[in-house]
Every structure is written in structure tokens, then in C-alpha cells.
Amino acid sequence: IPSRADGTQSDALDAATFAEVVESPERTVWPFRGRYLLSPVASGLLVVDQRAAHERVLYEAALAALEGGMGATQQLLFPYTLALTPDDRALLEELLPDLQALGFDLALGAKGAVDVRGVPADVSVGDERAALPDLLDRYRKSEGVLHLSSRETLARSLARRSAVREGDIIEPLAARTLIEKLFTCSDPFTDPAGRPTMIRIAESEIERRFG
Numbered sequence: 001i002p003s004r005a006d007g008t009q010s011d012a013l014d015a016a017t018f019a020e021v022v023e024s025p026e027r028t029v030w031p032f033r034g035r036y037l038l039s040p041v042a043s044g045l046l047v048v049d050q051r052a053a054h055e056r057v058l059y060e061a062a063l064a065a066l067e068g069g070m071g072a073t074q075q076l077l078f079p080y081t082l083a084l085t086p087d088d089r090a091l092l093e094e095l096l097p098d099l100q101a102l103g104f105d106l107a108l109g110a111k112g113a114v115d116v117r118g119v120p121a122d123v124s125v126g127d128e129r130a131a132l133p134d135l136l137d138r139y140r141k142s143e144g145v146l147h148l149s150s151r152e153t154l155a156r157s158l159a160r161r162s163a164v165r166e167g168d169i170i171e172p173l174a175a176r177t178l179i180e181k182l183f184t185c186s187d188p189f190t191d192p193a194g195r196p197t198m199i200r201i202a203e204s205e206i207e208r209r210f211g
Helices: 016-023 048-069 087-104 129-144 149-163 172-182 203-209
Strands: 030-032 036-042 044-049 074-085 105-108 114-122 198-201
Touching: 030 044, 030 172, 036 048, 044 048, 044 172, 044 203, 048 087, 048 149, 048 172, 074 129, 087 105, 087 114, 087 129, 087 149, 114 129, 129 149, 198 203
Parallel strands: none
Antiparallel strands: 030 036, 036 044, 044 198, 074 114, 105 114
């Protein structure tokens, strides 16, 4: 078991941990300080970083939508027109098929305008107007930095802007659903940037702490 600088120890996450989580018939999850989700497993305690976990889930869902063109759309009750700079207009035209695959319902107008009639289903209520310009900005800042493909960059940008924030309190049922979705991902143990989504604290370590 690897030791850390503060003296605590945690088990490596491996196939056995995966089986413990996936095969658990009932899952109890406790939100902790608006940042972590705590859940018991057979060998100890699973601690999940809720934002990192949500980013991983959204990232893989976005990639699947981009490959299959099946992203869910929430149609806006009040569509709006967005005025774009020439650079943003050119970028939008370049990304338009992929944006539509993610769930954006867009119509290009004249002189840099775009009508936004729908946004991806994962965009939170009240964030609909900021979703497209913010996504274009994040894409431009990330493009070429991490040597990702265009679709990977777009999926990562969408995941980062749509994931729950630190301090957001997730209801227990939603927290359990998030963990279940996380373990259906191809890589449940890291977020799109490679940061860990979870650690496991061994039962033996907890017992040692209590003497």
C-alpha cells in the first residue's frame, strides 16, 4: 500500500476495486463538503472527487455523441440570436457538424449572427445563453495545447464547462447515479486531464488509525 507524505495510506485502484463497486447490490453514498462522495466498498472506503468524476462521464458521453451524432438537445423556449466576431464565426462554421452532434440546434444568419434554438441536454438551466460562446472560447484556448484531436478537444471543453462545481451539493440519489455512470466509462479512474477521480482508503488503514 503506497504511503503519502501525511502518513495516510490508500489502496491502489485495480480490477478488484472495480468489481467491488460494480457488483455491490446496494450503494450508500454520502456527499462530503460539496466536493467528495463517500461510499463503502468491501475492502474499505471509496472517496470520489465529484467534479473529476462528472467530467469523465460528460467527456465520454460527448465523445460518443460526436462519433454517433446522437447528442440529446433541449430546445429553448426562447431562442436567441448571438452576434459572433469574425474569428468566432469562422470557428463555429468549422465545428458546426460536431456542435450539432453534441446537441446544439443552430442556424447561421448574416453578418456573423447565429440563431441558437437548442443546447445540449447537459447544459444547466440558466446557462443556455453562455453555453455556446463559452465553449468556443474554451476550445480556442485548449486547441493545440494538449495535442488532442479536434473532437477530443471539443468533448473536453464541454465536459469542463458543464461538470458540477466545487461546493455544489449533490443529492444522494444523483450521487449514486454519478458513481454508477462513472464505472461504465472506459477509464473511470481519471478525469480527461489525467487527474484521479477517486481513491480507496483500506479498511486496515482505518483500523490502524483507531489503534
